[in-house]
Amino acid sequence: TRVPVICIDGPSGAGKGTISQRLSTQLHWHLLDSGALYRVVGHACTLAGAAWDDVPAVTAIARNLDVAFSSTEAGVAVALSGEDVTDAIRSEFGGQGASAVAVIPEVREALLARQREFARAPGLIADGRDMGSVVFPDAPLKIFLTASAEARAERRQVQLMQRGESVSLPRLLGAIQERDARDSNRDASPLVPADDATTIDSTRLSIDAVLSRVLNEAASRG
Numbered sequence: 001t002r003v004p005v006i007c008i009d010g011p012s013g014a015g016k017g018t019i020s021q022r023l024s025t026q027l028h029w030h031l032l033d034s035g036a037l038y039r040v041v042g043h044a045c046t047l048a049g050a051a052w053d054d055v056p057a058v059t060a061i062a063r064n065l066d067v068a069f070s071s072t073e074a075g076v077a078v079a080l081s082g083e084d085v086t087d088a089i090r091s092e093f094g095g096q097g098a099s100a101v102a103v104i105p106e107v108r109e110a111l112l113a114r115q116r117e118f119a120r121a122p123g124l125i126a127d128g129r130d131m132g133s134v135v136f137p138d139a140p141l142k143i144f145l146t147a148s149a150e151a152r153a154e155r156r157q158v159q160l161m162q163r164g165e166s167v168s169l170p171r172l173l174g175a176i177q178e179r180d181a182r183d184s185n186r187d188a189s190p191l192v193p194a195d196d197a198t199t200i201d202s203t204r205l206s207i208d209a210v211l212s213r214v215l216n217e218a219a220s221r222g
């Protein structure tokens, strides 16, 4: 029998990470943070001195990536070649690197099998951009979680402030709009809702409200 997968796709700052973590905890299902994989590739490039647009170098790095995810009390920890990079990949720079390497089709291809390995019993919550459209096309529940760019910029600012990074709101809004445009307009797996996705706009919804909508959808599909 096939392992059930709930896909949570959408732009950055829509609340995918929080919702996915809560779902995974509540349902005791595995969690795939696919953005972290792209972030690790970008980070590995920086460490290796490879430019994010150097296709052969970035592709080789993605193919040979020695990455490990482990759950801790604080969430999922990420290690690259045995070194903890959980914090390092979460920076604004880490997001830029991820978005830059994610436009390379060979990189996406290299990460495909790795992502599918996360689908193990009793189920998987898959957080990303193309979980429902490309990686898990047969998933029984696909959520496209979105929010206004302004709301996402404000949430991102709070997150960065908690990390001790201060970035002005207009700059964050600009960066979010730029990243949206790049993610939506790239040829390889652009950020678009899967045909059979349910869209939830979280601009005016609390985390709990979004969570209960997703759980209702899941229940109604058995």
Ligand code: C5P
Residues within 6 Å of the ligand: 012, 034, 035, 036, 038, 039, 095, 098, 099, 100, 102, 127, 128, 129, 130, 131, 179, 183
């Ligand atoms: O979700 P997160 O902000 O960590 O993702 C960072 C970047 O990685 C995104 O802006 C996007 O460009 C890329 N990404 C992707 N496909 C995914 C997950 C992330 O292209 N499934």
